[in-house]
Amino acid sequence: MNYISTRNKNVKLTSAEAIKKGLSDDGGLFVPDEFPKIKKADIESLLGKTYIERANFILSKFLTDFTKSEIEKCTEGAYGDGKFSSEKVAPVVKINDSEYILELWHGPTCAFKDMALQILPHFMTTAMKKTGEDKTIVILVATSGDTGKAALEGFKDVDGTKIIVFYPSEGVSDIQKLQMITQDGRNVCVEGISGNFDDAQTGVKKIFTNSEISDELEKNGFAFSSANSINWGRLVPQIVYYFSAYCDMVEGGEIQNGDKINVCVPTGNFGNILAAYYARKMGLPVNKLICASNKNDVLTDFIKTGVYNKNREFYQSVSPSMDILISSNLERLLFDISGNDDKKINDLMNKLSAGGEYRLTKTMHNKITKLFWGGCCDDYFTKVQIWKTFAEDGYTLDTHTAVAVDVYKQYVTETGDMTKTIIASTASPFKFNAAVLSALGIEPYDKNEFELLDLLKEKSEMEIPESLAALNGKEIRFDEIIDADEMYKSIKKALNIK
Numbered sequence: 001m002n003y004i005s006t007r008n009k010n011v012k013l014t015s016a017e018a019i020k021k022g023l024s025d026d027g028g029l030f031v032p033d034e035f036p037k038i039k040k041a042d043i044e045s046l047l048g049k050t051y052i053e054r055a056n057f058i059l060s061k062f063l064t065d066f067t068k069s070e071i072e073k074c075t076e077g078a079y080g081d082g083k084f085s086s087e088k089v090a091p092v093v094k095i096n097d098s099e100y101i102l103e104l105w106h107g108p109t110c111a112f113k114d115m116a117l118q119i120l121p122h123f124m125t126t127a128m129k130k131t132g133e134d135k136t137i138v139i140l141v142a143t144s145g146d147t148g149k150a151a152l153e154g155f156k157d158v159d160g161t162k163i164i165v166f167y168p169s170e171g172v173s174d175i176q177k178l179q180m181i182t183q184d185g186r187n188v189c190v191e192g193i194s195g196n197f198d199d200a201q202t203g204v205k206k207i208f209t210n211s212e213i214s215d216e217l218e219k220n221g222f223a224f225s226s227a228n229s230i231n232w233g234r235l236v237p238q239i240v241y242y243f244s245a246y247c248d249m250v251e252g253g254e255i256q257n258g259d260k261i262n263v264c265v266p267t268g269n270f271g272n273i274l275a276a277y278y279a280r281k282m283g284l285p286v287n288k289l290i291c292a293s294n295k296n297d298v299l300t301d302f303i304k305t306g307v308y309n310k311n312r313e314f315y316q317s318v319s320p321s322m323d324i325l326i327s328s329n330l331e332r333l334l335f336d337i338s339g340n341d342d343k344k345i346n347d348l349m350n351k352l353s354a355g356g357e358y359r360l361t362k363t364m365h366n367k368i369t370k371l372f373w374g375g376c377c378d379d380y381f382t383k384v385q386i387w388k389t390f391a392e393d394g395y396t397l398d399t400h401t402a403v404a405v406d407v408y409k410q411y412v413t414e415t416g417d418m419t420k421t422i423i424a425s426t427a428s429p430f431k432f433n434a435a436v437l438s439a440l441g442i443e444p445y446d447k448n449e450f451e452l453l454d455l456l457k458e459k460s461e462m463e464i465p466e467s468l469a470a471l472n473g474k475e476i477r478f479d480e481i482i483d484a485d486e487m488y489k490s491i492k493k494a495l496n497i498k
Ligand SMILES: *Cc1c(COP(=O)(O)O)cnc(C)c1O
Pocket: 111, 112, 113, 146, 147, 229, 266, 267, 268, 269, 270, 271, 272, 273, 321, 322, 400, 426, 427
């Protein structure tokens, strides 16, 4: 299998090269040139298997240049003993007859980003060995909160790598900020940006595609790569959990192998829902993909109208990891539904960067509406949903998952479709404790973060994740805030480049 760029089909790399590079030089994203097919019998063969065994099966279809034992080392290192607080890694919790919560937050940082970022460093070091890389790989990350911490945890003290994380200084929750600025490890650096996530992401993309900068880095023995979901190595592990969740539902007698399900995903950069789209393309029986946004509803409008227009107000919400106006991974979807038309993608992406807007052809838009349903939900209804699900189903949602549940209910009201639905739960409620508590009727004005954790524990009757409790009293290592145009300067400083 080869990996091609969405902006130039003639670029052909192995998966190891694509993962190491992160983003193509032409600014495009790497995608496989064909998709493996998973049949009903394959799914049958995955029943009764562990998460790691299922991951080995799915990943081997995509990482065709990795040996079986290389893949097994990666999955064992990522999901093996004690890494995740659930033995199932990503358990499915049935909360009523149609809603199945896929808990993706049992990893070390309590958000779904761990599902991919615990394995990406293993992919990366394997890829470096396979390709004879002699430079130090510098992982540049723009984060809306969860990616940064998950990438830091994944890459800390990994030989041959350095990691630099940029986060919007006012756009993350207190716990998220605390998780990052107390990060340990000898190869890590964390910088706050005065701006929003899009400023950070645009800044990182600019640095990636600036050839003068990459030349200067190369001279100093460094090469950039990415841990954002633009990296194929981030996306491919996410395909696994949709297959695994389906298997769990078959095993539990909730569905029969072959039955269709819906998948509902709280969406920001479009990575998680794209993985569900790819799973469907490979043969997972999925009826609708429900794309849930918060008040930043650019994707809802896009799915409804076929026009992507980022020229709109940016809102800070109680679901900050979805406060995004430019969803990078949409490019991969557009490439796929255009029939791998790289010229078309260049045209659309040029329009997006020039005027902030593009319009799909009727044919492309029809393909999207056949499969996707989009909806959005503001902070008020996010909190109402947390309260309702707690009252009706006895389950405590985090703010992002609550957006998904609200949008799912809108979908059912509009369509009457009662197909059993997997709702991706992307964070532990403890990570967004203030908003969750307030939704549950507790207004904790004068409490610190750790008192909030205790309050939520009492209310939800859930255990506080160990990694969050351990933040109490941890030394702050990174308190710098810089302007977005100073990003390269701070990278040079972190790498000791004169
Ligand atoms: C990153 C994140 C999202 C959005 O996921 P995308 O793959 O960017 O669409 C949703 N919820 C949480 C908690 C996240 O960390």
